[in-house]
Amino acid sequence: EAGVVQSPRYKIIEKKQPVAFWCNPISGHNTLYWYLQNLGQGPELLIRYENEEAVDDSQLPKDRFSAERLKGVDSTLKIQPAELGDSAVYLCASGVEGTYEQYFGPGTRLTVT
Amino acid sequence: AQSVTQLGSHVSVSEGALVLLRCNYSSSVPPYLFWYVQYPNQGLQLLLKYTSAATLVKGINGFEAEFKKSETSFHLTKPSAHMSDAAEYFCAVSKGSNDMRFGAGTRLTVKP
Numbered sequence A: 001e002a003g004v005v006q007s008p009r010y011k012i013i014e015k016k017q018p019v020a021f022w023c024n025p026i027s028g029h030n031t032l033y034w035y036l037q038n039l040g041q042g043p044e045l046l047i048r049y050e051n052e053e054a055v056d057d058s059q060l061p062k063d064r065f066s067a068e069r070l071k072g073v074d075s076t077l078k079i080q081p082a083e084l085g086d087s088a089v090y091l092c093a094s095g096v097e098g099t100y101e102q103y104f105g106p107g108t109r110l111t112v113t
Numbered sequence B: 001a002q003s004v005t006q007l008g009s010h011v012s013v014s015e016g017a018l019v020l021l022r023c024n025y026s027s028s029v030p031p032y033l034f035w036y037v038q039y040p041n042q043g044l045q046l047l048l049k050y051t052s053a054a055t056l057v058k059g060i061n062g063f064e065a066e067f068k069k070s071e072t073s074f075h076l077t078k079p080s081a082h083m084s085d086a087a088e089y090f091c092a093v094s095k096g097s098n099d100m101r102f103g104a105g106t107r108l109t110v111k112p
Helices: none
Strands: A005-007 A010-013 A019-024 A031-037 A044-050 A053-056 A065-068 A075-079 A088-095 A108-112 B003-007 B010-014 B019-026 B032-038 B044-050 B056-058 B064-068 B073-078 B087-094 B100-102 B106-111
Touching: A005 A088, A010 A019, A019 A088, A019 A108, A031 A075, A044 A065, A044 A075, A075 A088, B003 B087, B003 B100, B010 B019, B019 B032, B019 B087, B019 B106, B032 B064, B032 B073, B044 B056, B044 B064, B044 B073, B073 B087
Parallel strands: A010 A108, B010 B106
Antiparallel strands: A005 A019, A019 A075, A031 A044, A031 A088, A044 A053, A065 A075, A088 A108, B003 B019, B019 B073, B032 B044, B032 B087, B056 B064, B064 B073, B087 B100, B087 B106
16 A cells, blocks of 8 residues: 655755645545654644645644645645745645544655755 | 653663653543654654553554553553664644644664
């Protein structure tokens, strides 16, 4: 079974530039999560989807971050414009509602210069 | 609101020694508790989970954890450390709505 796929794995951009991350969850998983992981810290939830509906986006900085999950499968997380403090690893995870298990992708390491 | 505290950001053990990684939780409702492992440049992998069944939970790679309600703890143990156990370990708590909160992590180093 293929795992959660994320791309790109690494991204270096200059501040004020836009950037987008893509996630393809495990087939059949209706729940999808985007997390932010700063160096030396645990993941922090940015947004959670159940199918195509964002059911928890309370921690998403909506002035510069946006996300979508069209058709309830793939998802894209965008930052525009990026700031130096956005340098981190962005993790995507998927799961089946009610199972309390989340399966993580390898993450995208963003460096903003 | 639920949260977890991992005691010790860095633990170092010798190969073959006992591994003990500490986690205390705070939750207003009966919690679901998890341990994840993260190897360098990889995502998190589930080691084990507690979901209100047996209090002693066995996971992959020889790890286990015991849920102690009286101590609000969910410590992770392994009788004999292996070099391949070196990684970052995260404890997490959920109140059952797929809303998971992670600790800051503990980096395990295994010395030969």
